[in-house]
Amino acid sequence: MKKLFNVTIGGYYLCSMVLGTLLFVIMLLLPHDMNYWFYYHSKGTFERAMVANRIEKFLPSVYLYNWLFIDGDSYSSMVVALCSIMAVMIAVAMIDGRGTSKVWRTKILQSVGCVGLLICIEMAFQYAIAHMYDQMIPLMLFVPVVLMIVPLLILKKTRQLKPTQGLDLIVEPVKRTVESEK
Numbered sequence: 001m002k003k004l005f006n007v008t009i010g011g012y013y014l015c016s017m018v019l020g021t022l023l024f025v026i027m028l029l030l031p032h033d034m035n036y037w038f039y040y041h042s043k044g045t046f047e048r049a050m051v052a053n054r055i056e057k058f059l060p061s062v063y064l065y066n067w068l069f070i071d072g073d074s075y076s077s078m079v080v081a082l083c084s085i086m087a088v089m090i091a092v093a094m095i096d097g098r099g100t101s102k103v104w105r106t107k108i109l110q111s112v113g114c115v116g117l118l119i120c121i122e123m124a125f126q127y128a129i130a131h132m133y134d135q136m137i138p139l140m141l142f143v144p145v146v147l148m149i150v151p152l153l154i155l156k157k158t159r160q161l162k163p164t165q166g167l168d169l170i171v172e173p174v175k176r177t178v179e180s181e182k
Helices: 014-040 046-058 062-067 076-096 104-132 138-147 149-157
Strands: none
Touching: 014 062, 014 076, 014 104, 076 104, 104 138, 104 149, 138 149
């Protein structure tokens, strides 16, 4: 199990990328579930229902939520629950130390960077679609792109070097022969 947690792809831990993706799905579907609950439990007031509809337009990943809405039933609550259970299990296994090495802080930080990067990409995609339909000003398109700098810096900082990388920086002193020794 320890080898599974220490597998890296391109210098990034595989378990942290899986944890980051699970947290990303949770963070995308949870607002939709709350909005769905707010819309259907608004006790028939038209204003509350209209607010819920306006909020729905700008929530990220409306396509994923609509895909999980089958035959009038929302399965996103089940997906959120399963992703939450798996995320807690992976995070506890990384922090607890069973099967992992001492670099769990780096793995958690990479997970946070992965979540931030995925959310910024999703926001940029949604903002571009909203701008295409003239629902958003062009200046707002740059907000997710500027925010994307933070997760990219986190991921760059926590990238693990391969065992062969960095060895070229070690320079051994060259022993020069003096003409008197010849």
